Amino acid sequence: MVPKSSASMLFEPLTIRGFTAPNRVMVSPMQQYSSDGDGTANDFHLVQLGRFALGGAGMVIAEATAIEPAGRMSHTDLGIWSDDHIAPLTRIAAFIEAQGAIPGIQLVHAGRKGSMQAPWDGMGPLTDADAARGEAPWPTIGPSALSPGGGWPVPHEMSEAEIAANIALWADAACRAAAAGFRIIDLHGAHGYLLHAFLSPLSNRRTDRYGGSLVNRMRYPLEVVRAIRAAIPQGCALFYRLSVLDGIDGGWTVEDSVAFCTELVAEGVDVIDCSSGGAISDRSSNTRVRRGFAFHAPYSRAIKQDVSGALVATVGLIVEPEQAEAVLQAGDADIIAIGREMLSDPNWTHRARSALLGESYDAWPREAGWWLDKRVGALRQLRDGGETPMTRYQRGSH
Ligand SMILES: Cc1cc2nc3c(=O)[nH]c(=O)nc-3n(C[C@H](O)[C@H](O)[C@H](O)COP(=O)(O)O)c2cc1C
Known part of the structure; x- marks a missing residue:
């Protein structure tokens, strides 16, 4: 095959700590609301995540996994608060790596x-009606006694x-994740969850050393990072998913993120994974950053430019191979995280390789690639x- 181009940044390997990812494509964490109810991963998670790995992605990040039962969003989220959670996760990590x-x-x-x-039950707060079908509400925690909406x-x-x-x-959960064989631990510091809630003045109104000034609001997440880094093996990479801005007056800003990320890097975070929003749950107010194609690229670019020593991931409506390549070529990020487009096409990475480097099935699993390679000539002959x-x-000849 004649390659379209001799080089693609998207398909340049990336070394982080103890591993080298074969390309810059990362499957973004996506909750599936499909655990067995006690946080345990099952065959669905194995197959769902496994097909992204078969599809050629360089890094596959399993969904937001709760460090304690009260830290779940919904009853059917994955959990990692018990050693019993480790074995099914080990099977998934091993398959991805293989x-x-x-x-x-x-x-x-x-x-x-x-x-x-869960989304299909309304995505609102749990109610008495949910309790009647076995999904009771539970008491939540936060930096301040403020409802999210x-x-x-x-x-x-x-x-x-x-x-x-x-x-x-957090540290115990991270140790279990490392024991299960995950090489990347990605902290969910975005979308209004606990780490983000301490950062944002919209949710943190404390007057002690965990609230008030920027330094105080950063204290809890930085302590979490420090505890995890001290607990996990050196070869294990730490990613931090950050809402780079709240997009609401009086909220967390890009400038705050630059200061925070500088501290994160000093504490041993390897990759800043740039997202936005979610500080409050009220969807009727103007809380959202405009969602165009690659809508977080300006923010990942700001972090990449202003925070030295950080590798940066960007996410959000990156759907085409050429677009992903352009984001990297422009210096807007080092890693391309893809969510929904992977749900649509788990083989997205293989398709991107063909689009950017010329049609070839060399990188596909041989069980598919061997046959597809043979078919290229046959299809061409027919066409x-x-x-x-x-x-x-069309001839009506059948
Ligand atoms: C089904 C679904 C579940 C998601 N779950 C998570 C999650 O567990 N953690 C997280 O950080 N983001 C989560 N997200 C956000 C995605 O990771 C991603 O940032 C977002 O969908 C934008 O990227 P995309 O346009 O490529 O889908 C989820 C998104 C979807 C569609």
């Missing part, structure tokens, strides 16, 4: 945005002792002969 991809997992505490219905419960304001105990849960898949039916 396909040549780097396995990662996102850790989360939902904080005041927990106790939520209309109808959502008011969280319990965490004491300093509760903050210290919570930090230990060169003037035949299309519809010819027979």
Whole structure:
């Protein structure tokens, strides 16, 4: 095959700590709301994540996985608060790695945005009606006793002792993730969940050393990072998914993010994964950054330019190979995270390789690639002969 181009940044390997990802494509963490109810991963998660690895992605990050039961968003989120969770996750990490991809997992505490219905049950706060069908609401926690939005419960304001105990849960969860074989631990510090809730002045109104000034609001997430970095093996990479801005007056800003990320890098975070928004749950107010194609690229670019030592990922409506390549070529990011487009086409990475480097099935699993490679010539012969898949039916000759 004649390559379209001799080089593509998207398909340049990327070395981070103890591993080298074969390309810059990362499957963005996506909750599936499909655990067995006690946070345990099952065959659905194996197949769902496994097909992204078979599809050629360089890094596959498992969904937001709760560090304690109250840190889930919904009843059917994945969890990693018990050693019993490790074995099924080990199977998933091992499968991903066996396909040549780097396995990662996102850790989360939902904080005041927990106790939520699954999307197909309404995605609102859990109610008595949900309790009647076995999904009771639970008390939530946060930096301050402020509801995230209309109808959502008011969280319990965490004491300093509760903050210290919570930090230990993060470190324990990270150790379990490393024990399960995940090479990337991605902290969910975005979308209004507990880490983000401490950063944003919209959710943090504390007057102690965990609230008020920027330095104080950064204290809890930085303590979490420090505890995790001290607990996990050196070869394990730490990614931090950040809402770079709240997009609401009086909220967290890009300038705040630059200051925070500088501290994150000093604490041993390897990649800043740039997202935005989610500080409050009220969708009727103007809380959203405009969602155009590659809508976080300006923010990942700002972090890349202003924070030295950070590798940067960007996410959000990156759907075409040429677009992903252009984001990297422009210096807007080092890693391309893709969510929904992967749900649409788990083989997106293989398709991108063909689009950017010329048609080849070399990187596909041989169980598919061997056959598809042979088929190229046969298809070309038919098309060169003037035949299309519809010819027979257009002639009406069947
Ligand atoms: C089904 C679904 C579940 C998601 N779950 C998570 C999650 O667990 N953690 C997270 O950080 N983002 C989550 N997101 C956000 C995605 O990771 C991604 O940032 C977002 O969908 C924008 O990227 P996209 O346009 O490529 O889909 C989820 C998105 C979807 C569609």
